[in-house]
Amino acid sequence: MSIPGSTLGALNALAGGLFLLTAFAMVATRQTRGCLLLFIYQSLLLAASAFLLAGEYGSSHLVGVGVVNLISKPIVVPLILRRTLSSEIYTRREIDQALNIPASLTIALALAVFSYFLAIPILNSVAPEFRSANVPIGLAGLLLGAYTLAVRREAVPMLIGILAMENGAFFAGISLSRELPLIVELAIASDGLILVFVTGVLVRTIQRRIGSTRVGELASLKEDQALRRQGVT
Amino acid sequence: MILLAMLGSALLAAALSAAIPARRAAQAVTVASSLAILALAVLAALRVASGAILTVAAFSLSVDGLSMLIILLIALVGATAAVYSWGYMERTSAHEPGRLRVYYANYNVFVFAMLAIPMVAESTLVWIFVELTTLSSALLVSFENTREALEAAWKYVTLSLMGAGIALLGFLLLFAALQAGGGSSYTWGGLLAAAPRMPPALLKTAFLLIVVGFGTKVGLVPLHTWLPDAHSQAPSPVCALLSGIETTSVLYVILRLLPVLQASPASAVAEWMPVFGLISVGVAAFLLLQVRDYKRLFAFSTVEHMGIILFAAGLGSGAAHYGAMYQVVCHAVTKSFCFFAAGAAVLTVSTREIASVRDLIRTSPAAAASLLLGGLAIAGAPPLAVFLSEFSILRAGLAEGRYVLVGLLAVFIAIAFFGVLLHVNRMVFGVAAEPAAQAADGSAAAAVPPGAAHAAAVAGAPLPLTCLTILILAGALVVALGFYLPASLDELMRMASGILQR
Structure with a gap:
């Protein structure tokens, strides 16, 4: 009885490691298509971890979480993106991020270490069966998603950064709050889909009006606006 | 039942305004639904004020004094902004009836999501509705589709x-x-019951994550950067909703958690709240001084007021909590009026630049008078309501012996008062700048030449009737609130502060 349990635990740890790897790769990738692919892998790993935890602890709720994640993120999100945005957007490469990639990866590494220390007091205060690698890894996923959002300039990778943050929150959450009602899970998932749709529409409007999706360059709303305009003209 | 009727009315209005292609159908549906929601909210408020707690178990809705206060304010601002929208949007985008339908559909979903936040007792569902307010208002912020509006909407969406x-x-x-605390029902009441047995580290981390996360949406410094952009670029009635009530309804979630925290072993964290609040007030007060856009002026004033509410809620005494609730009411009523006034100014002079609006009292007395009243009221000039609420907060703080914090708060409020009235006074009474000064201020000349703005104002049509009506009604409400507080509203505020107190 204990052997399958520990095997599942080991597999879950593997899923966690790969999850962290996708989060790092997302920081380093320049291509929009690559970013989307990494997000799909990450969501699959999240679903896998939910199934493994469900098997380990016999929780039917987590099976539901896994199924919802399996359907919504890897399948429906790319479909919505494809419908709202032209496929030309995927072929974009980002030439300049706010920071170059080695510096980004160093910061990402620091964030991952930081989230490990952040997770220690949390893990110490819950019952032993809730202690798993999911919490620090999920926290790292959340922080790395936020970091991706902060340094990116292209709209779609920023959107994927937001979704990756949500993945990270869930990756930590599924190990801690296993009895979360399924209706909540469904609502959060559908919320995520509305998120992709609304943001997609917004990006499309930006693309039409401004002719670019490099939203990082939009910086006309500043307090010194008037002064700067004066300098230009 | 009454709660479901309110939510259903908003949803139905959203569906109808998207579906019916007839001209002005969306406007009519939205106004009718918002007025119905307001009437229902007043009925419900009377019942709650007399001691009832409204619940709908099937949807885990539960409304007590604190929730009811927020619902009432959402219904009020939702209704006034809906009527105001009629004339305002007609004037600004009548040539695009299809987009107007989208506007009204989003408007109703937005009101629905905001109403649901205080009604729902299940905490994760609250999170979902907060997210829904962002998503439904994103396209409202970007509605004007200018480069600036799109930038503001993008910042708003990503940061939120x-x-x-x-x-x-x-x-x-x-x-x-x-x-871990042995609780079973994930509702505000369940959390409160389990609070004493919760592991402090876990609760502390959770609370801080929620404060940082939702603080972004409330506009707490340093995560406020999107707020002045979004709250100035959106169409004015939307600004009234965003600034007047959306921020407060998200702050409500944080306020709900304060008693949980105080009942738990991690209660020390609640002590930080006045400091968080004070930082927002201070930064906003100084940023107020240097704005160039009068809608941004009112947006920064929102950051300031959210800080004041958080400050008062964190103080801890009953009097301070009552002051916080009073401030919530005054802020919603006054700030929505300010944006209606700003909208009237936009319609008459068609620029948002403070520097290019001068001598407004001559060109458009209605817009000028309401801007002046709004400026005085929101800055906290006696005897208007915001003065009374701020004064009660300061007094409560002094009674607790927090002399340094209260002293700083008083200084920041005074700076903000000066900032708001400086700009408003210049716009309303200021003499048009001399040519030399205009040349130095190239921006004004580049954007809209002041002369042209004046010409447009003189030639411009008078304010739409609905806008004028709402300006008079909301203005009367702002003034009345300073002199008269209905007994049941006072009772509701007492109940709400009692809930914070637990």
């Missing part, structure tokens, strides 16, 4: 959703804390 992601982890950790 980033905050929501952080808050989501907070809510999941809160659920874990609830289970």
